Amino acid sequence: MQIVKPPFFVRKIFPSLVWNLPNNKKKIYLTFDDSPTPNFTNWILYLLSSLNIKATFFCVGESAVKxxxxxxxxxxxxxxxxxHSYSHKNAWFTSTNKYITDIEKCKSVLPKTSLFRPPYGKLYPWxxxxxxxxxKIIIWDILAYDFDKKITSKKIKSNVLNNVExxxxxxxxxxxxxxxxLKESL
Structure with missing residues (x-):
């Protein structure tokens, strides 16, 4: 089962996380995790530029260094x-000290940023x-499921368009x- 939108109760339990940014301007926020990826990131940048769209790229330090x-x-x-951390660790399976160290290592290789998104969207309260x-911890309110090998382009579009606000x-x-x-869907 795909959970495209985080359940309401989860958002209420963790109100300090940024799930969405309502603005009364019919504006949405496109984000890309796991950047950069040679050639593909360039394709995304070209597409966004051709449409005059800005996005947020959550970068993995190991890839940023390369x-x-x-x-x-x-x-x-x-x-x-x-x-997006240095080595894309899952916080649920990593000690807090090691996880924070991984985030700080990523910080040392990226331009200054105040935004963080946990890999897999998982964090413990502590x-x-x-x-x-x-x-500022940025989560999401729509997960496209583009990482699922079984998903179709039509389903990705449906996941987004049926839930966007x-x-x-x-x-x-x-x-x-x-x-x-994504090349088929975007």
């Missing part, structure tokens, strides 16, 4: 950069308390697993 020119290009085009001392934060993935399906 592809700094892509990070520079994101910024030069006016996109936001967010921290991790949230530590991380929010230095970052003013201020929605939509998460896509900028990685090899999602590349083919």
């Amino acid at each position: 592809h700094p020119k892509i990070i520079t290009e994101m910024i030069s085009q006016g996109h936001e950069i967010g921290n 991790q949230i308390r530590k991380i929010k001392q230095h970052y 003013d201020g929605s934060i939509i998460v896509f993935h900028d990685n090899k697993k999602s590349e083919k399906i």
Whole structure:
């Protein structure tokens, strides 16, 4: 079963996390996790530029170190950069100290950012308390499921279009697993 929108009770339990940004302007927020990915990120940047759309890219430090020119290009085009940890660790299976160290390591290789998104969207309450001392934790209110190998382009569009509302934060993935399906869907 796919949970495209986080349940209401989860958002109420964790009100300090940013789930959406209502603004009365019919504006939505496109975000891409796992950046940068050579060639695919460039394709996304080209598409966004051709449509005059800005997005937020949550970058993995290991990839940022390997592809700094892509990070520079994101910024030069006016996109936001967010921290997505250095090695894409799952917080539920990593000690808090190691997890924070991984976030800080990513911080050291990215341009200054106050945004953080946890890989897999998972954090414990005590991790949230530590991380929010230095970052605004951005989650989402629509998960496109572009990482699911069984999903179709039609289903991704349905996941987004049937759930989008003013201020929605939509998460896509900028990685090899999602590349083919997103090129069909976006």
